[in-house]
Amino acid sequence: MASLFECEVRFFIKDIGRFEKRLEELRAKLLYPYEFNDYYFRPTKATWDPLEKNLRIREWKTPPNPTTIYFVKNEIVSIGNTSFKRSLYPQGKVALFSGDLDLCKALLCDLGFKFWFVLKKEKARLWEIPQYGFKTVAEYIKGLGWTGELEFEGENLSKAKIEIEKALNILNIPRDLVTFKPISVIFAEKHGIL
Numbered sequence: 001m002a003s004l005f006e007c008e009v010r011f012f013i014k015d016i017g018r019f020e021k022r023l024e025e026l027r028a029k030l031l032y033p034y035e036f037n038d039y040y041f042r043p044t045k046a047t048w049d050p051l052e053k054n055l056r057i058r059e060w061k062t063p064p065n066p067t068t069i070y071f072v073k074n075e076i077v078s079i080g081n082t083s084f085k086r087s088l089y090p091q092g093k094v095a096l097f098s099g100d101l102d103l104c105k106a107l108l109c110d111l112g113f114k115f116w117f118v119l120k121k122e123k124a125r126l127w128e129i130p131q132y133g134f135k136t137v138a139e140y141i142k143g144l145g146w147t148g149e150l151e152f153e154g155e156n157l158s159k160a161k162i163e164i165e166k167a168l169n170i171l172n173i174p175r176d177l178v179t180f181k182p183i184s185v186i187f188a189e190k191h192g193i194l
Helices: 016-025 101-110 157-171 183-190
Strands: 007-012 029-043 053-062 068-079 082-087 094-098 113-129 134-141 145-152
Touching (some): 101 113, 134 157
Antiparallel strands (some): 007 082, 029 053, 068 082
16 A cells, blocks of 8 residues: 555454445445565664664565565654654655565574564455545454554645544544554564564
């Protein structure tokens, strides 16, 4: 779902059946299902704030895509009572290298990074809601449960805020289930590895 300087929120899906029923009511179109594993790494000699930076290897299960090392740098933006993360590179993440999973792991270790954890996204689906002009996802994350994501172009922060709020309202997502935190931070906090 990458867009220019993407602005993103995550939300927890307490009842996947109810969420899918809402998508059906909105005449959402399933664009494609997907599954992948993200292997997160941390620097060995420095400290990164995981809200601001992450480095991971994405190993695709389906559809077939190359295994790739990605770097992400974010800022947290708060406008009124809405907070979201905004990527500081176009399209959200920068692809650094593609190759075999073992080679990617070895490369990151040689560059001074150590393995942190793996996050597995299963039964994931990308949906388009044409009537309202946005997309969303539903992803089952082992060890976390069902989550969703909304992402909008972020060159204009005020516009991104309005689009996020509008989409959350359309999907009937309660605000207490919404977070600006990257999924890696949510997962690490839940498992006490932050």
